Amino acid sequence: STHISDDLSEILVTEAQLVAKTAELARQIEADYEGRTPLLVGVLKGAVMVMADLARELRVHVEMDWMAVSSYGAGTKSSGVVRILKDLDSDLHGRDVLIVEDIIDSGLTLSWLRENLESRGAASVEICAMLRKPDAAKVEVDVRYVGFEIPNDFVVGYGLDFAERYRNLRDVAVLATHIYE
Ligand code: PRP
Ligand code: MN
Ligand code: MG
Secondary structure (H helix, E strand, C coil), X not given: CCCHHHHEEEEEECXXXXXXXXXXXXXXXXXHCXXXXXXXXXXXXXXXXXXXXXXXXXXXXXXXXEEEEECCXXXXXXXXXXXXXXXXXXXXXXXXXXXXXXXXXXCHHHHHHHHHHHCCCCCXXXXXXXXXXXXXXXXXXXXXXXXXXXXXXXXXXXXXXXXXXXXXXXXXXXXXXXXXX
């Protein structure tokens, strides 16, 4: 079928819930970064939707930059071995960096990324992730802003893909098992 909804078993987080949570996170970020201009670092490609919505909800100055990393090598499981495919354009010296992510799964990508960005002389490095799967954690990552904690299901939408599809879904949904089994 060409209709996305036929491939889903359950809506986990609705568009309305994402909108409300984005506003809540934005108010916290505005208060925490009072008087500073954070550099929002989006991790391609999953973070595109969160970045677009969060940045537009913020009523203070921000800058945006992007990184692309590969943490999965040939396999489908996160290996912890991260390669930079596209680096930032910005110099991080003295900057207040806020990493923007769609999801924290094993935590391996973000724990590596935070250390990498800290080593470039940033004044601070914090993380904002819309979703987190606590049951999938392999390393604990200190995340300042989390939208929703979700079960360890195969989720897609709002930036999250399965084989590059489903990123354009407005909600976060569980992929039906017949799609990947
Ligand atoms: C996904 C997701 C996070 C990362 C989380 O990205 O968008 O960036 O995995 O996994 P982890 O916590 O186990 O490290 P992916 O590597 O699939 O690339 P994509 O964003 O282009 O889909
Ligand atoms: Mn990603
Ligand atoms: Mg992916």
